[in-house]
Amino acid sequence: MQLNPWALSGIATVAAMTFYLGHRSSRFANTTHDFLVARRTVRSRRNAAAISGEYLSAASFLGIAGIILKEGADGLWFPIGFAAGYLALMLFVAAPLRRSGAYTLPDFLEARLGSVALRRCGTFFVVFIGILYMVPQLQGAGLALTTVLSVPGWVGAVTVFALVGINVIAGGMRAITVVQAFQYWLKLFAIALPAFALCAVFLAGGKPGPAGSLGSPAPPVFGAETTVDIRTDVTFEVGTLTQVAVRPAGAATEHAEIWVQGSAQRLSQGTQVRFPAGTAVPTVTDAKAANSDWLRPGSGGLADLLQTYSLIFATFLGTMGLPHVLVRFYTNPDGRSARRTTLHVLLLLGLFYLFPIILGALSRMYVPELLVTGQTDAAVLRLPSAMVPGVAGQVIGAVVLAGAFAAFLSTSSGLLVSLAGVVSTDLSKGRVLDFRIAAGVVGLVPFALALVLRPNDLSLSVGMSFALAASTFSPLLLLGVWWRGLTWPGAMAGMIFGGGLVLGALGVEMVSRFTGDPAPWFADQPALITVPVAFAVTILVSLATPNGKPADVNPIMLRLHAPDRLGFMRDRAVARFGQAEERVRMGRGRHRK
Structure with a gap:
């Protein structure tokens, strides 16, 4: 592949801007509260851009464009669910969560139910979800x-890990807020400009792409003789009688093969397959x-219908349980601004998700060979x-790559x-030094796993994180905010049952991926089963353990729901984090709305 100097320039520009903005903001981060919640002074619009x-x-x-390329109409539930999850978050959780005065999600669990054991259990799932995401x-x-650049996969992982680690260790939440807000607008530009430009090219051509019209009931076809490089082991289905030329990995010459209609072909990494022009495109087994x-x-x-409903459960309820999403609402000055932030996020996400859908549809007409390799995430x-x-x-392509690189950086930073905030406050004293050590240590785990594990569809991998969040923290947040009868044994039981079922499904899915055997539908999307089970177990155990309800539940509920102007909101355990001089400096900060 020819080196694309424009792509290198785009990546270098994004990396330089990320480092500059992070370094500039980190100069103002000198207390624990700066690192954890940016001193709770982030304005609604900036916070909305940072969250987005x-x-x-x-x-x-x-992943969205890749899912649309592979699954079509069924894949539309991913962008719908990713955006609509914030509607539930805005209506039920955002303002009470900020009024709780907590600093992390486990901190909220202890504030609401008064159990250190529950907090430790929540810490485990926060860390697991964060690593999985x-x-x-x-x-x-x-x-x-x-x-784009034909470099080893570990180069991208190392680059992202290094940039994110520098910014987070230097300034924590204070450093990444401005960076993430900038990266949202960069990503919107990087997805919108190609969508408009490529749509103009398509309309100016006046005919379907080389793979054929989307309105045709037949499968896509190769418009010209095409050689496909298999970069990972893949299994795909052959829709019609197909004659191909195959060069196995390590072989010097190719040989002719005839694939029978309805057969399943398994090709190993390094294999090359040459398809004649007009041949129907074989597809990976789940496309x-x-x-x-x-x-x-x-x-x-x-099975597809149940999987779709399970996806809806995971995305609609999982958003409110994602730790890196919730922690940003702790940076708002008050509950009203938290709710306003969520409304702005809905608008920003709804605008963005229009464009990957368009690019996914175009990909089916112009890059159908990705259906053979299974690397549909590369469609954009x-x-x-x-x-x-x-x-x-x-x-x-360089603009798209720059936006994709910004996506990796911003999400990894959050x-x-x-x-780091959860680990430093739960397992140590919560000082700035503890935060920095936790960031360095915790970041090494997902980095090592990214190098060892085989890549899967990005949307499906993230979808499992949503399912885990929906099955563990969603019941606790909804019931904790709106039901006085919740007890800490009920909350812990629901979290363990729901999370355990999702982890079991994840294990089944990983085994099937390595063996090549098809996994049942609930292994890919278990939320339709796990979320109701988690809610039921939480309610039943809470009813059976009334003594586990905190004695001060009424003042706590009043603080969560009273309007901000009444003045009931209090930050939790200020003296617990940092040193005395830090608290003095923190007190000089002014809230901006």
Whole structure:
């Protein structure tokens, strides 16, 4: 692959701006409260941009288009769910969570239910969710750089890890807030400009792409003779009788093969397959082969329908349980600004998600070979050069790569801050030094896993994080905010049951991925089962353990729901974090609305 100097320039620009903004903001971070919650002085609009910046992860920037390319109408539930989750967050959780005065999600659990054991259990799941969510960000960085620059996958992971680590260790939440707000607008530009430009190219051509019209019921076809490089072991289904030329990994010559209709072909990494022009595109086993199925939702039968409902449960309720999302609401001055922030986030996310859907549909007509390799997450990166050859395509591709790189950086930054905040306040004294040590140590775990584990579809990997968040923290937040009868044994039982079921499903899915055997639908999307179980266990155990209810539940509920202007809101345990001189400096900060 020819080196794209525009792509290198785009990555270098994003990296330089990220480092500059983070370094500039970190100069004002000198207390524990700066590192944990940016001194609770972040304005609503800036916080909304920062939340949108860290929320639009690799799954949003790359994965949505890949899911649309592979699944079609069924894949639309991903962007719908990712955005609509903030509606539930705004209506039920955002303002009471800020009024609680907590600093982290486990801190809120202890503030509401008065149990240190529950806080420790919550810490475990926060760390696990954060690591599970951060791994695909680092893998996505490797995929992006490998696709465009032909460098090893570990280069992208190392670059993202180094930049994120420097900013977070230097200034914590104070340093990354401005960076994430900037990166949202960069990502919006980097996805909107290619979408408009490529749509203009498509409309100016006056005909479908080389793979055929999306309205045709037949599968996509190769418009010209195409050689496909298999970069990971893959299994795909053959829709029609196909004659191909195969060169196995390590072989010097190729040989002809005939694939029978309906057969399943397994190819190992390093294999090359040459398809004649006009050949129907074989698809990975979980993709929609025919365009008629691709356009029709629920065409996969009962299993697909159950998986769709499970996805809705995970995304609608999982957003409110994501630690790196919730921690940003602690930076608002009060509950009213937290609710206003969420409304702005809904607008920003709704605008962004229009464009990956368009690019995913175009990808099915111009880069159908990704359905063979299974690397559909590379659709946004491959599409510009496929539609616009030459320098113009390289420039558009560089813009896309810059936006994707910003996505990896912003989401990883938010995740690392939330993990470091939880670990430093729960397992140590919560000083600035403790935060920095925790950030360095915790960040090494997802980095190592990203290098060891095989990449999977980014949206599906992140979807499992949403399922885990929905099955553990969503019941605790909804019931903790709105039900006085919640007890700490009930909260812990629900968290363990719901989380344990999701972890079991994750284990089944990982085993099936390595063995090649198909996994049941609930292994990919378990929330339809795990979320109701978590709610039921939490309620039943709470009813059976009334003594586990805190004695001061009435004052706590009053603080969560009383209007801000009544003055009931108090930050928790200020003296617990940092030193005396830090608290004096913190007291000089002024809230901005």
